[in-house]
Amino acid sequence: MSFLNPWAFLALLTVPLLVLLYFLKLKRPHIVVASTLLWMKVIEDMRVNSPFQRLRKSLLLLLQVLVLLAVITALARPLLLVRDTTNESIIVLVDNSASMNAREADGKTRLELARQELISMAENLPSGDEMMVVNFNIRARTLCGFSADKRQLKEAIAAVMSTDCPTALEPALILAKSIAGSRSHPRVIIYSDGAFPAPQGIEMPVQVEYRKIGTVLPNLAITGLDIRRSQGDRNKIEMFVAAENFSKETLVGNMKVRLDGVVLDTKYYSVGPEETLSQVFESVLPAGGVVEVEFDVKDALACDNRAWKVVLPPVVHQVLLVGEQSFFIERVLQSSANVNYTRITAPEYSAEEAGKYSTVIWSAVPAPAIAPCNNIYLGCFPNVAGLTVGASLDSPDIMDWDNTHPVNRFIDYDNLVLASSPSMTLPESAVILLRSSKTPLVGAFRAGGGTACIVGFDPLKSNWPLLVSFPLFINNCLTWYSDQQTGKIESNIPVGKMVTVPATTDTPVIQLPNGEKQAMTKNTAGDFSFNAVDTCGLYTIRLKGNEGIDLAANLFDRNESQLTPVDTPVISGKAVLHVEPGRQMNQEYWKSLLIGVVFLVLLEWLVYHRRWFV
Amino acid sequence: MEPLLDQDMMRRLEQLTLVSRRVSAGRFKGERRSRKRGTSTDFADYRNYTPGDDIRFLDWRIYGRLERLFIKIFLEEEDLRVNVLLDTSPSMQFGTPEKLLYGKRLCAALGHICLSKMDSLTVRGFGDRLGTSFGPKRGKNHSAHLFEYLSGMEAGGKTALADSFETFIRTTSGKGVVVIISDFYDFAGYESALRKLFARDFEVLVLHVLSPQELEPEYQGDIRLVDSEFALTTDVSMGKHVMDIYRRTLTTFCDGIKEFVVGHGGYYLAASTATPFERLILDVLRRKGIIK
Numbered sequence: 001m002s003f004l005n006p007w008a009f010l011a012l013l014t015v016p017l018l019v020l021l022y023f024l025k026l027k028r029p030h031i032v033v034a035s036t037l038l039w040m041k042v043i044e045d046m047r048v049n050s051p052f053q054r055l056r057k058s059l060l061l062l063l064q065v066l067v068l069l070a071v072i073t074a075l076a077r078p079l080l081l082v083r084d085t086t087n088e089s090i091i092v093l094v095d096n097s098a099s100m101n102a103r104e105a106d107g108k109t110r111l112e113l114a115r116q117e118l119i120s121m122a123e124n125l126p127s128g129d130e131m132m133v134v135n136f137n138i139r140a141r142t143l144c145g146f147s148a149d150k151r152q153l154k155e156a157i158a159a160v161m162s163t164d165c166p167t168a169l170e171p172a173l174i175l176a177k178s179i180a181g182s183r184s185h186p187r188v189i190i191y192s193d194g195a196f197p198a199p200q201g202i203e204m205p206v207q208v209e210y211r212k213i214g215t216v217l218p219n220l221a222i223t224g225l226d227i228r229r230s231q232g233d234r235n236k237i238e239m240f241v242a243a244e245n246f247s248k249e250t251l252v253g254n255m256k257v258r259l260d261g262v263v264l265d266t267k268y269y270s271v272g273p274e275e276t277l278s279q280v281f282e283s284v285l286p287a288g289g290v291v292e293v294e295f296d297v298k299d300a301l302a303c304d305n306r307a308w309k310v311v312l313p314p315v316v317h318q319v320l321l322v323g324e325q326s327f328f329i330e331r332v333l334q335s336s337a338n339v340n341y342t343r344i345t346a347p348e349y350s351a352e353e354a355g356k357y358s359t360v361i362w363s364a365v366p367a368p369a370i371a372p373c374n375n376i377y378l379g380c381f382p383n384v385a386g387l388t389v390g391a392s393l394d395s396p397d398i399m400d401w402d403n404t405h406p407v408n409r410f411i412d413y414d415n416l417v418l419a420s421s422p423s424m425t426l427p428e429s430a431v432i433l434l435r436s437s438k439t440p441l442v443g444a445f446r447a448g449g450g451t452a453c454i455v456g457f458d459p460l461k462s463n464w465p466l467l468v469s470f471p472l473f474i475n476n477c478l479t480w481y482s483d484q485q486t487g488k489i490e491s492n493i494p495v496g497k498m499v500t501v502p503a504t505t506d507t508p509v510i511q512l513p514n515g516e517k518q519a520m521t522k523n524t525a526g527d528f529s530f531n532a533v534d535t536c537g538l539y540t541i542r543l544k545g546n547e548g549i550d551l552a553a554n555l556f557d558r559n560e561s562q563l564t565p566v567d568t569p570v571i572s573g574k575a576v577l578h579v580e581p582g583r584q585m586n587q588e589y590w591k592s593l594l595i596g597v598v599f600l601v602l603l604e605w606l607v608y609h610r611r612w613f614v
Numbered sequence: 615m616e617p618l619l620d621q622d623m624m625r626r627l628e629q630l631t632l633v634s635r636r637v638s639a640g641r642f643k644g645e646r647r648s649r650k651r652g653t654s655t656d657f658a659d660y661r662n663y664t665p666g667d668d669i670r671f672l673d674w675r676i677y678g679r680l681e682r683l684f685i686k687i688f689l690e691e692e693d694l695r696v697n698v699l700l701d702t703s704p705s706m707q708f709g710t711p712e713k714l715l716y717g718k719r720l721c722a723a724l725g726h727i728c729l730s731k732m733d734s735l736t737v738r739g740f741g742d743r744l745g746t747s748f749g750p751k752r753g754k755n756h757s758a759h760l761f762e763y764l765s766g767m768e769a770g771g772k773t774a775l776a777d778s779f780e781t782f783i784r785t786t787s788g789k790g791v792v793v794i795i796s797d798f799y800d801f802a803g804y805e806s807a808l809r810k811l812f813a814r815d816f817e818v819l820v821l822h823v824l825s826p827q828e829l830e831p832e833y834q835g836d837i838r839l840v841d842s843e844f845a846l847t848t849d850v851s852m853g854k855h856v857m858d859i860y861r862r863t864l865t866t867f868c869d870g871i872k873e874f875v876v877g878h879g880g881y882y883l884a885a886s887t888a889t890p891f892e893r894l895i896l897d898v899l900r901r902k903g904i905i906k
Binding site: 030031034036037040041042046177 | 621704705706707708709713773797799800801825828833835836837838839840841842843844846847848849850851854859860862863864867
């Protein structure tokens with residue numbers, strides 16, 4: 001028997017209180033007798049022979065204690081595993097995330113153990129029952145629909161392949177929920193080590209059971225790898241490595257840093273139990289490359305011992321500034337090492353000229369055009385459908401900004417004071433980056449083959465150029481636009497994420513870390529995608545005529561690396577209990593207990609009024 | 615108010631005699647053989663005639679044979695001194711039938727037997743001290759007074775056997791039979807009190823009166839028992855186990871009194887008020903040899 005709410009047993013502390021109150025508040029009827037001479041001897045005799053006689057014989061008290069115990073037990077929500085005799089439709093959700101690759105003491109991975117149990121379950125599937133197999137990591141995939149065919153089920157179970165993906169139970173639960181609704185006796189069993197964030201907002205129509213797989217295992221994991229170019233010297237890179245020891249013992253060894261396969265540096269490490277290690281490396285890298293970090297440790301999970309990062313060559317932004325001379329804007333552009341800019345006036349602008357630049361900045365130009373690249377409009381507005389400009393508002397307040405957008409990275413608009421700003425309406429597809437209480441102030445949207453970022457107010461009619469946020473905004477815009485244009489294929493992704501290549505004439509081919517090559521599939525938007533980045537490592541996308549584009553997939557997930565199986569996972573606030581395999585079901589008994597309480601109270605009433613046995 | 619004894623019962627009682635195992639000297643001439651020589655019809659012995667003797671008792675037949683004068687000596691018949699001590703403490707007011715009423719009827723019956731047999735009867739009630747006395751009286755013409763005396767007796771005081779018996783001994787001369795009718799609920803114990811009576815060589819007859827409610831209490835649940843005399847309280851949670859212990863304690867209590875009384879040469883009889891009174895007198899007491 002197990003309990004969904006064992007904390008309710010704290011209320012057991014009230015039982016001695018009840019006994020105390022019973023004796024303190026016991027109202028004894030007075031009966032005058034000839035003499036208490038003999039009764040005193042009786043009491044003496046009882047005290048000598050049995051000090052707890054009074055307790056033992058007080059049926060009323062016993063019943064009250066029983067009622068209290070039954071109520072407390074009902075509050076604890078007892079569960080009993082009972083044999084189920086109905087024909088069931090069993091939906092098996094098998095976790096094949098990274099943590100299931102952990103190797104147990106017997107040499108088998110958790111996934112192999114799960115498969116073993118599932119095959120046994122399929123072989124012993126009672127007649128009339130049917131089973132369905134779904135595997136899940138960050139995605140859920142049905143391997144076999146409801147079937148009573150044991151061979152088919154075993155094939156499906158054998159097809160559950162290991163991945164290095166993180167876990168998200170929600171997709172699997174949503175799938176199970178939609179399927180369970182069509183069955184009369186559905187049953188959902190999760191085979192997992194419980195290494196997933198608690199799903200929220202999913203109310204399951206059936207009771208979900210959990211079969212815990214695995215034991216506590218030691219593991220050292222790389223939890224972070226970040227590389228950036230040095231602010232002082234763009235030819236240098238700075239590497240930051242974070243690792244965490246999830247075991248109960250100190251782990252020592254060497255960590256290697258490779259650049260394009262060549263060992264760059266080796267360092268000795270020693271990480272205490274449940275401690276974090278941080279290391280910084282520096283290297284010269286004028287062009288791009290692939291950095292790989294590896295810890296030579298023998299632990300239960302291998303995929304988090306290595307990490308890769310693709311470093312892109314430094315980008316030089318070609319910027320065309322259209323407008324009159326502007327000290328503040330030009331000062332910002334001059335101070336950026338990776339920016340080449342040219343300033344022209346509005347009449348000198350031509351579309352052909354603009355094609356040479358990655359970004360055009362329009363500074364207070366009346367009726368600016370839309371260049372076929374990225375556009376930043378400062379105090380002016382292009383003629384775009386959906387963009388309307390209204391009357392000027394005096395001293396608009398700063399109400400809110402989207403601090404999750406890359407353009408607003410590290411920016412605080414609190415000290416920004418505006419003299420005026422026109423009221424404007426942005427196209428529906430626009431993202432509002434800064435707003436006052438009456439009108440959007442800054443917004444961004446796609447237009448003219450590039451992007452358009454509209455700053456509605458004239459920066460020179462505000463204190464913005466004097467604030468740190470102004471150069472940050474310009475630099476963020478340039479970087480983000482650059483990423484939008486050149487990084488359409490993300491170079492560094494979490495494992496499990498879909499890779500998308502913008503539409504091309506030829507079908508791109510992706511080379512997996514194991515050397516296998518697969519053609520990417522075209523989606524409805526015309527782009528090519530690959531949805532099987534299931535292992536950590538370096539992938540290469542090859543387009544016809546182009547050299548390969550590298551992309552690195554890493555785990556960096558503490559949930560997966562901490563190899564302590566969860567005893568009681570929680571789904572939408574409800575604990576899911578571990579169950580033993582076999583045809584059993586958890587049944588709650590609090591209702592029966594409450595019915596028992598009613599009978600006990602009735603019995604107590606009878607005993608009290610009839611004075612039975614007390 | 616119902617009379618203590620009806621006429622039919624009184625007639626039947628007049629045929630009975632209270633048995634005394636001892637032959638003790640009485641004060642007045644009665645119907646019981648005495649150690650004294652006297653004027654009864656029972657021949658006892660001869661002795662030589664001395665001048666002054668009553669010549670009516672000369673045995674002329676012996677004179678005819680031996681020509682010597684002998685006086686016939688007869689046994690004296692004297693009365694029996696019977697003292698009945700009736701417990702009138704509040705504890706005797708309990709039970710159905712009430713123990714005190716039962717005791718009064720017992721006292722009336724024994725008293726009528728004694729008065730009918732010309733025994734000297736004294737009746738006294740006692741609680742914490744000895745009450746007023748009825749008697750000593752002889753002759754059944756005093757029975758009505760006895761009944762009147764008993765009917766007017768009221769419960770009171772707190773049981774103090776030792777003090778009451780001490781007073782009785784001091785105010786009573788001679789020997790005789792002492793009948794004690796009581797429930798013996800005395801926290802000071804009964805031993806020292808009874809020992810005083812035995813020490814005075816009284817022939818002690820103990821009638822231990824208990825009600826059915828005391829023999830088999832029917833209390834239930836958690837109760838507080840209040841002592842009728844001393845206002846002492848005892849909390850009891852009734853149950854089978856408690857009842858078993860009570861029965862055992864009561865048996866020990868009764869057996870203790872019996873052993874003590876019999877051990878000192880007295881009579882002991884425990885009587886439940888549930889036993890019909892007539893049956894107790896005419897059957898039980900006769901079978902026990904207390905009356906004949």
